[in-house]
Amino acid sequence: MCGIFGWVLGAGKHQERKTLIGLTDLMFHRGPDGSGYWLHKTADERFQIGLGHRRLSIIDIGGGAQPMSSEDGRFTLIFNGEIYNYLELRQELASLGHRFRTDSDSEVLIEAYRAWQLDAVRKFRGMFAFALWDEASQRLILARDAFGKKPLFLSEMKGVLLFASEIAPLVQFPGFDRTFDSEALGHYLLNRYVPGPSTFFHGVKKLQPGHYAVWESGTLKTTRYFTPPVATTVPAVKTFGDAVRLFDETFDEAVRIRMRSDAPFGAFLSGGIDSSAVVATMVKHSAEPVRTFSVGFQEAEYSELDHARAIARRFGTNHNEIFVEPDSFMEHWSTAVLRRGAPVSEASDVPIFMLSEMASSSVKMVLTGEGADELMGGYPKHRAERWIGLYQFLMPHLLHERLIYPLARSLPYGMRRLKILALAAGERDLVNRMRVWFGGLSVGESEAMLGRLLSATPPDLFPYSSDTESGLRRTMFFDQTSWLPDNLLERGDRMMMAGSIEGRMPFMDTALAxxxxxFPDEFLTGGRGGKTVLRAAMDKILPPEIVRRKKVGFRVPVGNWFRGPYREFLQGMLGETSGIARMLSAPKLRILVTEHLDGRQNHERVLWSLVNLEIFLRTFKVAI
Structure with missing residues (x-):
């Protein structure tokens, strides 16, 4: 796990080595164990190639330094991530005559590209973002893993191509224009995050998940190589028992290969079924007690520590905990925004950052439960989406708009979930319904807040492109192509790397996907709480109270804090002199704040999004 930064600079744009070092080292937190830098000119001397690397040493600690060049000098690589099946690929490549000087997965990546060229990425079972220079063909390969667990940001300017694991090195490149993308603001209000490939900087884009890009002779061409199978695979497993058996076998392997490490590792344990399943499976493959790490709050209704402790006791783990209080949360908040390079979409990002800092004192890598809901059908919306088509068939649109919609909008503070369900059920446009589930502003509310019409068309329509008849699968496809890479997986990478720790996610395994x-739809959401196959697989392994718990989610009492210790902070951040007030309607902002502080409505999610946007504007000194 590392941080990568690099460039391709045309004539008159070449930079000195110290610039490469300085910008790469802005990501010291991603790789405190080592660094490397490589400058090179193309054969015609028109372009300068720069590759910088910060290393967190986990595989082949002594021999895996980067940038790594092949023995014949043809290939030079910088790589962020892990190829979990590197041992199997190494054996296959050795049988084809390839030789290896190290035990690292980085060298396996190089030789895989030598053997299979661009098709190599389809063989990788892992998480990765890499840049590989091919001297023979004079081209640069950039690639990102299938689900987008590892980030890769790009910036193309006249005569300049920049790429990095985080946004900070890009925006500090000499002459970079920090112009704010006003279109991204509209999407942020609607979604509570900026969908890829956009970012808040007009000059920075994301290389989308499951894509590679090839730079050659001044031109960059991007290609999709992976589509989540949930939208393209016909359900073929006939019996529930077969589904449980297949899941159990594949998940066991997904966990086992993610335990390959030459450095100490552990697991984040929330006490929910996802992380508990990961820990239970790790114990099967570990000769020593598994280290587990949990985070909680003084507010009992938000803390799952009792459940995490029950799992730790059952499996004899070496268990560690931290409590998050408003003061310590506040101390880490702005750093979390800096590391994310964007507003922090979910309040839970900050406790994960704090937990990562604590865990990094004893381990360098953890396994986590991210992705289980999106892969296995665990959200309430997944169960609802199976029936929304029937609701819309039976409920005339006009009746919903005149009766159900006004009632839903007027529901009180404590009925937020019912309110969202009622609003989503009547939304016939798939794009807007996906937004409703996340609790952002509607198109009308966003336009009123902005004081102008906005382009509500997503920057990338691919997450909405599934033509399956299953509402569940359309929703899961969206989750796996937008909500995960642009929010939850982005959190997993940025917040854990902010604490200098690697996170591995067994549920985000392509073989498991x-x-x-x-599996037929009913095998995924057919029972109470969803994730029916997962619950059945864990039924004899985990305590019944864990298996049968309905989904709680990792919640932070930020709504309460806004009305308590953060009250003045909230009012100051969204006050008349803020950057937010210059971009949005100040009267509308006042209404949101007042309704929340008075307890009339729960605007926690929207207020959190707006405060984080203000912190982002101040942190990055964005030109608005």
Whole structure:
């Protein structure tokens, strides 16, 4: 796990080595164990190639330094991530005559590209973002893993191509224009995050998940190589018992290969079924007690520590905990925004950052439960989406708009989930319904807040492109192509790397995704709480109170804090002199704040989004 930064600079744009070092080292937190830098000119001397690397040493600690060049000098690589099946690929490549000087997965990546060229990325079972210079063909390969667990940001300017694991090195490149993308603001209000490939900087884009890009002779061409199978695979598993068996076998392997490490590792344990399943499976493959790490709050209704402790006791883990209080949360908040390079979409990002800092004192890598809901059908919306088509067939649109919609809008503070369900059920446009589930502003509310019409068309329509008849699968496809990479996986990478720790996610395994895509819809959401196959697989392994718990989610009492210790902070951040007030309607802002502080409505999610946007504007000194 590392941080990468690099460039391709045309004539008159070449930079000195110290610039490469300085910008790469802005990501010291991603790789405190080592660094490397490489400058090179193309054969015609028109372009300068720069590759910088910060290393967190986990595989082949002594021999995996980067940038790594092949023995013949043809290939030079910088790589962020892990190829979990590197041992199997190494064996296959050795049988083809390839030789290896190190035990690292980085060298396996190089030789895989030598053997299979661009098709190599389809063989990688892992998380990665890499840049590989091919001297023979004079081209640069940039690639990002299938689900987008590892980030890769790009910036193309006249005669300049920049790429990095985080946004900060890009915006500090000499002459970079920090112009704010006003279109991204509209999407942020609607979604509570900026969908890829956009960012808040007009000059920075994301290389989308499951894509590679090839730079050659001044031109960059991007290609999609992976589509989540949930939208393209016909369900073929006939019996529930077969589904449980297939899941169990594949998940066990997904966990086992993610335990490959030459450095100490552990697991984040929330006490929910996802992380508990990961820990239970790790114990099967560990000769020593598994280290587990949990975070909680003084507010009992928000803390799952009792459940995490029950799992730790059951499996004899070496358990560690931290409590998050308003003061310590506030101390880490602005740093979380800096590391994310964007507003922090979910309040839970900050406790994960704090937990990562604590865990990094004893381990360098943890396994986590991210992705289980999106892969296995665990959200309430997944169960609802199976029936929304029937509701819309039976409920005339006009009746919903005149009766159900006004009632839903007027529901009180404590009925937020019912309110969202009622609003989503009547939304016939798939794009807008996906937004409703996340609790952002509607198109009308966003336009009123902005004081102008906005382009509500997403920057990338691919997450909405599934033509399956299953509402569940359309929703899961969206989750796996937008909500995950642009929010939850972005959190997992940025917040854990902010604490200098690697996170591995067994549920985000491509082989497991292929297996689960073969399950009929009712095997995924047919029971209480969803994730029916997962619950059945864990039924004899985990305590019944864990298996049968309905989803709680990792919640932070920020809504209460806004009305308590953060009250003045909230009012100051969204006050008349803020950057937000210059971009949005100040009267509308006052209404949101007042309604929340008075307890009339729960605007926690929207207020959190707006405060974080203000912190982002101040942190990055964005030109608005």
């Amino acid at each position: 292929n297996v689960v895509a073969r």
